Amino acid sequence: MDKNKATAIIEETFDKAFDKQNFTLFVQNLLNDIDILNNDYNATEAFKDCISNYSYIGNYTDPNGETVDILQIEVCEESKLDKARTSLRNFAVDHLERFNHNCALAAYYSKSDNGNKWRFSFIKIEHITSVKEGKIKQGTEYSPAMRYSFLVGKDRYNRTAKERLLPILENEYDNPTIKQIEDAFRWSRLPKNFIKNSLTGINGLCRMKWAFHIQTALTMKNI
Numbered sequence: 001m002d003k004n005k006a007t008a009i010i011e012e013t014f015d016k017a018f019d020k021q022n023f024t025l026f027v028q029n030l031l032n033d034i035d036i037l038n039n040d041y042n043a044t045e046a047f048k049d050c051i052s053n054y055s056y057i058g059n060y061t062d063p064n065g066e067t068v069d070i071l072q073i074e075v076c077e078e079s080k081l082d083k084a085r086t087s088l089r090n091f092a093v094d095h096l097e098r099f100n101h102n103c104a105l106a107a108y109y110s111k112s113d114n115g116n117k118w119r120f121s122f123i124k125i126e127h128i129t130s131v132k133e134g135k136i137k138q139g140t141e142y143s144p145a146m147r148y149s150f151l152v153g154k155d156r157y158n159r160t161a162k163e164r165l166l167p168i169l170e171n172e173y174d175n176p177t178i179k180q181i182e183d184a185f186r187w188s189r190l191p192k193n194f195i196k197n198s199l200t201g202i203n204g205l206c207r208m209k210w211a212f213h214i215q216t217a218l219t220m221k222n223i
Contacts, residue, residue, distance in 0.1 A: 001029070006169040010162050014152040018115035020072055023107050024057060027070050030168055032175045034060045034070060047091045050080045052111075054091075059101070066178045069096065071106040078113040081151065085119075092123040102126070103178055117156065121149040122185040124178075148185040 006029075013019075013026040028034055036058040043051035057070040071092060075081060080088065092104045102125045109118035150161035164184045168176050 001170050001172045003166075003170055006166055007162070010166060010169065014120075014150075014158040014161055015154070015156075017154050018107060018109035018118040020055070020057075023072065024070075026169075027057070027060075027105065029172070030165065030176070031060045031068070032172060034058045043091070044094060047087065047094070050076055050084045050087050051091050052076050054095070056095070062177045062181075063175055064177055066103065067101045068178065068181070069099065069101050069104040071095065071104055073106055073108045075108050075110040076112075078110040078117060081108055081110065081117060081119050085149070088119070089121070089123055092121070093125060096123070096125055103181075105181070116154040117151065118153045119149055119151050120161065122182060123148070124182060148182070150185075 009026055009029055013022045016022070024036075037056050038058070039056040040053065041056065042053050052074040054074060055072040057072055059070060060068045062068065073088070073091065075084075075088065088106075088108055092106050096102060096104055104123045106121050106123060107118060108121065109115040150158070150164075152158045152161055168180060168184060
């Protein structure tokens with residue numbers, strides 16, 4: 001796909017309030033070939049404190065035969081997009097386990113702010129086999145709730161999401177693998193406390209530098 005066209009599709013999706021039609025068109029172009037279902041469900045009892053309802057838009061099968069479910073999930077309140085990310089991830093996991101699938105691309109939004117801020121996330125279940133004390137153990141791991149996710153929408157800074165997903169969107173000849181999708185969501189973000197501590201250190205160095213200059217000036221004056 002032409003880069004300008006791909007960029008226009010991303011901007012129409014990520015730079016605005018959540019819109020199902022725009023989102024579905026974006027996913028169809030991102031994955032090239034999806035099966036549309038559009039099945040609507042109410043949230044299960046365990047998640048009713050944060051999820052109102054959701055739509056199982058469709059699914060995609062990658063070149064290796066792995067399936068990705070496409071979900072549109074309505075969150076009760078906009079604040080849940082930041083404060084309940086583990087619950088949001090677990091809701092998608094619950095859906096995947098019921099349908100016996102391992103991956104999902106989910107759009108989380110809330111009507112409380114007209115969908116102006118929404119989250120686009122990749123969720124994955126990995127089944128781990130290990131040997132401990134001579135016995136085979138089966139375990140399950142989930143994609144991290146605090147990562148594998150882009151916060152997008154109206155008046156948001158969406159540059160990272162666009163840059164990470166644009167190469168996949170441009171390639172309309174090869175259907176992306178699960179690994180390629182996961183890699184697009186696997187990006188490094190500096191923790192807030194690291195940034196805060198770094199700024200504190202920089203401010204401290206600046207104060208020391210100014211103190212040195214002042215002390216030098218006073219010394220020169222007294223000579």
